[in-house]
């Protein structure tokens with residue numbers, strides 16, 4: 001049984017994977033037209049086996065390395081897996097994430113620097129999912145918003161401020 005999922009999991013650069021019974025198989029591993037697939041069966045399908053798919057991403061979360069000249073780290077892979085799971089099966093992904101216990105993933109202090117070759121992929125830091133920084137950014141966004149709000153003056157407030165300023169300069173006149 002296939003759920004109809006097809007993807008790019010086997011590195012061909014084109015659609016080269018298909019789902020059979022919840023696991024992905026390499027479409028290029030067919031020896032004869034119409035024959036069975038001989039390579040695959042290890043990766044869980046993000047669409048119909050979403051929990052197992054995310055579980056597999058966690059297994060590699062504490063690792064990092066270079067694959068096809070591209071550095072990778074567990075934290076980044078995990079974020080991609082979550083995005084993919086949400087795209088393929090929003091409900092299943094959210095259910096899995098809601099029951100997920102915090103875990104440690106390897107990340108880079110500066111991801112962009114690693115991808116641009118300015119920092120080594122071997123220098124990783126440990127992060128705990130859910131990322132604290134994400135929560136921090138949300139807090140900062142709120143703070144930025146609340147900081148900005150008082151800066152928007154209503155015309156009446158400007159008038160009042162001008163009145164107060166005049167009062168300070170000339171208290172007698174302002175009393176009248």
Ligand SMILES: [Zn+2]
Nearest residue numbers: 003019045048
């Ligand atoms: Zn599937």
